[in-house]
Amino acid sequence: xxxxxxxxxxxxxxDLALQRDEDTLIFGQDVGYFGGVFRVTDKLxxxxxxxxxxxxxxxxxxIIATAIGMxxxxxxxxxxxxxxxxxxxxxxxxxxxxxxxxxxxxGQFSAPITVRSPYGGGIFGGQTxxxxxxxxxxxxxxxxxxxxxxxxxxxxxxxxxxxxxxPVIFLEPKRVYNGPFDGYHDRALKxxxxxxxxxxxxxxxxxxxxxxxxxxxxxxMTLLAYGTMVHVAAAAIEESGIDAELLDLRxxxxxxxxxxxxxxxxxxxxxxxxxxxxxxxxxxxxxxLVQERCFHYLRSPIERxxxxxxxxxxxxxxxxxxxPARVEAAMRRTLEP
Amino acid sequence: xEDDKLSLHIPTPRARPGDPVxxxxxSIPAAGLVRRPEISASEEQLRxxxxxxxxxxxxxxxxxxxxxxxLSADHLRRGLRAMxxxxxxxxxxxxxxxxxxxxxxxxxxxEEAIGASQSLAxxxxxxxxxxxxxxxxxxxxxxxxxxLVNQIYSNANDPLKxxxxxxxxxxxxxxxxxxxxxxxxxxxHAVGWAMxxxxxxxxxxxxxxxxxxxxxxxxxxxxxxxxxxxxAPVILCVTNNQWAISSFQGIAGGEATTFAAKAIAYGLPGxxxxxxxxxxxxxxxxxxxxxxxxxxxxxxIELFTYRAAGHSTSDDPTKYRPTNEEQAWPxxxxxxxxxxxxxxxxxxxxxxxxxxxxxxxxxxxxACKEADAVGTFGKSKPSAREMFEDVYKEPDWRLIExxxxxxx
Numbered sequence: 035x036x037x038x039x040x041x042x043x044x045x046x047x048x049d050l051a052l053q054r055d056e057d058t059l060i061f062g063q064d065v066g067y068f069g070g071v072f073r074v075t076d077k078l079x080x081x082x083x084x085x086x087x088x089x090x091x092x093x094x095x096x097i098i099a100t101a102i103g104m105x106x107x108x109x110x111x112x113x114x115x116x117x118x119x120x121x122x123x124x125x126x127x128x129x130x131x132x133x134x135x136x137x138x139x140x141g142q143f144s145a146p147i148t149v150r151s152p153y154g155g156g157i158f159g160g161q162t163x164x165x166x167x168x169x170x171x172x173x174x175x176x177x178x179x180x181x182x183x184x185x186x187x188x189x190x191x192x193x194x195x196x197x198x199x200x201p202v203i204f205l206e207p208k209r210v211y212n213g214p215f216d217g218y219h220d221r222a223l224k225x226x227x228x229x230x231x232x233x234x235x236x237x238x239x240x241x242x243x244x245x246x247x248x249x250x251x252x253x254x255m256t257l258l259a260y261g262t263m264v265h266v267a268a269a270a271i272e273e274s275g276i277d278a279e280l281l282d283l284r285x286x287x288x289x290x291x292x293x294x295x296x297x298x299x300x301x302x303x304x305x306x307x308x309x310x311x312x313x314x315x316x317x318x319x320x321x322x323l324v325q326e327r328c329f330h331y332l333r334s335p336i337e338r339x340x341x342x343x344x345x346x347x348x349x350x351x352x353x354x355x356x357x358p359a360r361v362e363a364a365m366r367r368t369l370e371p
Numbered sequence: 372x373e374d375d376k377l378s379l380h381i382p383t384p385r386a387r388p389g390d391p392v393x394x395x396x397x398s399i400p401a402a403g404l405v406r407r408p409e410i411s412a413s414e415e416q417l418r419x420x421x422x423x424x425x426x427x428x429x430x431x432x433x434x435x436x437x438x439x440x441x442l443s444a445d446h447l448r449r450g451l452r453a454m455x456x457x458x459x460x461x462x463x464x465x466x467x468x469x470x471x472x473x474x475x476x477x478x479x480x481x482e483e484a485i486g487a488s489q490s491l492a493x494x495x496x497x498x499x500x501x502x503x504x505x506x507x508x509x510x511x512x513x514x515x516x517x518x519l520v521n522q523i524y525s526n527a528n529d530p531l532k533x534x535x536x537x538x539x540x541x542x543x544x545x546x547x548x549x550x551x552x553x554x555x556x557x558x559x560h561a562v563g564w565a566m567x568x569x570x571x572x573x574x575x576x577x578x579x580x581x582x583x584x585x586x587x588x589x590x591x592x593x594x595x596x597x598x599x600x601x602x603a604p605v606i607l608c609v610t611n612n613q614w615a616i617s618s619f620q621g622i623a624g625g626e627a628t629t630f631a632a633k634a635i636a637y638g639l640p641g642x643x644x645x646x647x648x649x650x651x652x653x654x655x656x657x658x659x660x661x662x663x664x665x666x667x668x669x670x671x672i673e674l675f676t677y678r679a680a681g682h683s684t685s686d687d688p689t690k691y692r693p694t695n696e697e698q699a700w701p702x703x704x705x706x707x708x709x710x711x712x713x714x715x716x717x718x719x720x721x722x723x724x725x726x727x728x729x730x731x732x733x734x735x736x737x738a739c740k741e742a743d744a745v746g747t748f749g750k751s752k753p754s755a756r757e758m759f760e761d762v763y764k765e766p767d768w769r770l771i772e773x774x775x776x777x778x779x
Contacts, residue, residue: 057571059570085570090597091593091596091597091600093589093593093596093597095559095589095590095593096559096590096593096594096596096597099556099557099558099559099560099562099563099590099593099594099597100559100560100562100563100566100597101563102559102560102563103500103559103560103561103562103563103564103565103566103567103577104563104564104566104567104570105563106498106548106560106563106564107498107563107564107567107568107571108567109567109570109571111563123589126553126556127556127559130551130553130556131551131553131556131557131560134551135549136761136762136763136764137534137761137762138531138534138535138539138541138549138551139531139541139543139549140530140531140532140534140541140761141760141761142541142542142543142549143541143543143548143549144764175762176762176763178763199764200763200764244767287767288767288768289767291768
């Protein structure tokens with residue numbers, strides 16, 4: 035075991051993936067010699083050679099198209115889209131091609147690609163470095179969407195994603211790359227060194243896709259979260275003193291519906307938390323699923339805490355970001371008779 | 372001094388329905404004149420080629436000039452057979468559509484030389500990333516015609532399990548990548564596949580197609596960028612059949628330059644080839660393939676041809692172009708031209724030609740009958756369970772629940 039932040043854990047996963055399988059290779063903007071703008075591919079080119087980890091042109095659609103072709107050949111490319119905000123030029127390739135290839139070819143071809151992309155807010159990145167586009171990928175049949183919240187999971191989920199035979203969108207909550215951010219932006223920064231999930235095995239392991247983690251057991255209500263919001267939700271639980279159960283979904287496709295349903299049936303209340311804007315967000319799907327499957331167990335309306343339905347506003351970072359105070363307010367509303 | 376008033380240019384074809392057909396504006400150089408450079412030539416030594424037109428068959432059907440690929444008579448007859456089979460297949464399936472046996476069909480009439488010639492020019496282990504008008508690639512490799520018809524009918528024997536529009540085939544074992552109804556989206560896959568082959572120190576190469584209309588898509592330019600940057604062993608083909616549904620090639624930029632010349636800005640060789648000349652297509656493809664196999668990278672080939680039929684069964688080309696335009700096309704009919712060549716070299720006869728047409732007609736008819744017996748569209752289909760398979764390698768709980776909800 036070693037103490038790693040999320041960047042180091044992801045780097046360790048990629049290093050092992052390159053070591054274990056020569057059909058795995060990495061490319062993306064600035065990922066080669068430089069090692070990526072967030073350093074996730076640091077030293078991988080030096081260690082494994084230029085053909086294993088190299089720079090790509092600024093053409094997200096081209097990056098994904100190339101990866102799909104490589105996947106069809108039989109490789110397992112791992113590509114980086116520098117910010118999830120820039121993934122949209124590749125949307126057609128992901129939706130019309132990667133997601134559909136196995137289906138439309140009757141299983142003759144598939145695209146076992148992993149698309150890593152830093153996402154989410156809390157970094158004063160404005161509208162082009164802060165967005166959370168997970169819902170638009172969750173909506174696409176044929177894609178998997180994975181979102182870790184801590185270094186241990188990040189490594190295990192990334193290795194599971196690379197080993198997976200389907201295309202995976204792997205969204206990295208960049209606000210927690212260096213420490214577990216709980217939404218209290220005015221408090222001292224924490225590091226992963228103080229967090230149990232910052233203890234990461236140096237060897238290969240996987241965390242299965244589609245298996246939620248019970249971060250904190252509780253009986254008063256169920257909080258559903260992923261990515262940075264796991265830490266925000268945890269802070270809200272601590273501040274409120276409410277005995278809530280916190281689930282970290284870890285992947286939204288596949289979704290661990292059994293764990294969600296079992297928890298809500300037990301607690302009778304549910305609060306859904308995500309950074310992405312609320313309307314049509316993944317919280318809407320979660321809310322519908324919980325309502326469909328737990329209606330007779332629910333003792334209060336399901337609450338959603340999310341980003342406002344505006345573009346991500348630069349100067350209003352903390353007015354927009356759904357911090358622990360908003361989560362706590364929603365938790366208290368669910369307890370009202 | 373007063374400025375001139377600006378004017379907006381909207382490209383317009385020379386002839387619309389009712390107008391006299393003229394192709395006088397298209398310059399067709401005589402066959403045999405274009406030089407054939409060494410495959411090791413650098414791109415800057417090749418910049419005249421994108422503006423020329425590589426042709427091998429002269430008006431008498433003689434193979435002339437440095438691009439003459441010197442193909443065996445057997446090879447030529449295989450090509451002719453694949454092209455004829457394609458045309459006969461197209462005609463029969465077009466009729467099947469009229470008879471209500473399928474909802475949709477697309478012909479490749481006039482473009483049969485392209486897929487047939489390139490299929491035979493490349494190796495079985497190479498991979499083609501097709502458009503929907505290169506079914507002659509499969510015909511040249513003896514893909515079972517009955518499986519094409521089963522796919523078109525989406526019947527119980529459809530190899531694609533009822534999931535795809537008619538003619539959007541996929542045939543991995545025949546080096547034929549999965550087609551999609553989105554135009555232009557797979558050209559970059561050809562580059563990625565070729566890069567993978569190079570990465571693995573393999574010897575296989577890829578060939579990708581895009582229509583001239585779709586060269587306006589960003590996918591095309593991204594593919595050329597990647598092909599150039601990583602020197603991918605790929606042949607990228609622009610099938611310039613003059614028409615993108617009702618939009619003439621000028622709407623895609625064909626008035627300003629040639630499609631082959633797009634290669635120049637990417638530092639790639641660009642060849643412009645008579646797409647109705649089986650031998651010229653072969654020669655250009657072979658040249659590009661040799662370059663690719665020798666690690667000299669990608670080549671862009673514009674295949675200059677004409678879409679002799681409508682875009683699809685949903686299209687009526689008489690609404691936007693003169694009715695007899697295809698007959699006036701100055702590069703002729705690719706089948707007639709290869710036939711004339713074979714006759715000229717004494718390796719074919721009118722009798723053999725008539726017999727071959729009869730044989731292939733019977734072959735397609737037999738395949739159609741076999742597929743008809745399984746069922747035409749709506750009369751037979753794969754199990755509805757197939758609808759939920761292959762979304763992922765393993766279905767997740769949603770798909771399992773939904774399959775049960777449908778009761779299959």
